[in-house]
Amino acid sequence: MTTVLHLIKATRFSGAERHLLSLLPALRQRGIDARLIVLTEPDKPMDDIAAAADAVGLPLRRMTIRRGVDLSTVPRLAAEIRAQRPDIVHTHLIHADVFGFLAARQAGVQHVISTRHNDDSFRRHWPLRLLHAWLWRRISAGVVISRALGEFVRQVEFAPPERVHVIHYGMANPRPSALDVELARRQLRLDLGNFPYETQLIGIVSRLIEQKGIPYALEAFQQIAEEFPDAHLVIAGDGDQRAALEAQAQTMLLGDRVHFLGWRSDPQAVMRGLDVLLMPSLWEGFGLTLLEAMSARVPVVASHVSAIPEIVVHQETGFLVAPRDPGAMAYALRLLLADPLLRKHMGLNGEDRLETHFSLERMADQTAALYARVLGQQPRDALQDQARAEEAEQHDREDQDAPRDAR
Secondary structure, eight states, X not given: OOEXXXXXXXXXXXXXXXXXXXXXXHHHHTTOEEEEEEEEBTTBOXXXXXXXXXXXXXXXXXXXXXXXXXXXXXXXXXXXXXXXXOSEEEEESHHHHHHHHHHHHHTTXXXXXXXXXXXXXXXXXXXXXXXXXXXXXXXXXXXXXXHHHHHHHHHHSOOOGGGEXXXXXXXXXXXXXXXXXXXXXXXXXXXXXXXXXXXXXXXXXXXXXXXXXXXXXHHHHHHHHTTSTTEEEEEEOOOTTHHHHHHHHHHTTOTTTEEEEEOOSOHHHHHHTOSEEEEOOSOOSOOHHXXXXXXXXXXXXXXXXXXXXXXXXXXXXXXXXXXXXXXXXXXHHHHHXXXXXXXXXXXXXXXXXXXXXXXXXXXXXXXHHHHHHHTTOOOHHHHHHHHHHHHHHHHHHHHHOOOSOOO
16 A cells, blocks of 8 residues: 655645645545644644544644744654655645655655645745755656646746646535525524625635735725625635734725624635625635635636636636726626626536536546656556646636636
């Protein structure tokens, strides 16, 4: 049995962590002994990740690091890797990429794979570009979660093209029933203040950080608030911009129409209660929230940036608009709020696209095929299927060439 030890540094239960909590159990179902080590900070033990891993039967170990650059992590991590004797060490995010590679080598593990989850601006700084260029030439393979991110690592991190493998995020679709959706709608409106069932809810489900572009969403909502007096904006998530965003909503006199829910452990329940998902990101490695909207049959208004056009099909599953453009966002929201049949049609299209292109099974199969390739097990059929799927997807996106504005 192939043993793969995944490694990530976590300070919150966010997209990359949620991805691993779905991918690794699926790999274990395919006969791969997938395990997880989480590097934690002293004041952030990540008990929620540990509980989630335990719930799905995923072996997880936590290791505390004392600060951002804690060189004592390497020998401690090497000892843990040596004890677990994996065939592959698979790293996620920058701390794990660096510490994990050095520790794997120290432990005598030949194969290291790294996954890139985001095109963060700090990765453009020259010291990090050179560090990643050095790492790319020493790891066995790299996974990027979108073609846009693949282009980023080739241009910014000087990644050799032959080592870059696109494997999109995927998720299981629970296919909520009409009753599930109705109950979620009623519960969310009850939580907000016993609002009527017909109240229209636009939702943002994300961390409240600069990357997510939420100030522009507030401006867009202000533009339509008078036209749709029964519509409300729901923001589920937390982050360092929360206080500033709450102040902005008050300044815009939207205090009773914008609702900050804070971090939620049940984002899917929130999603099912929405009429529209708004994702005004300034950049995005993938956007797992988009798949959750598709699973809940919720249409999307999102920025035409980074990987988002690979997921949202303009005028089919939602609308793509230029980033930092509240007017374009407002126009798209008007179209959806005014037309319930359009919302339903786009929501169903989104669910179909999720099941066709972004299933958990597809993601797990492609990851397992990459492991087999790295280990020299020659899974020719699986790899050929993956290559054909990626080529077909590439042609689809090139033909689409989505416009920057819904208007």
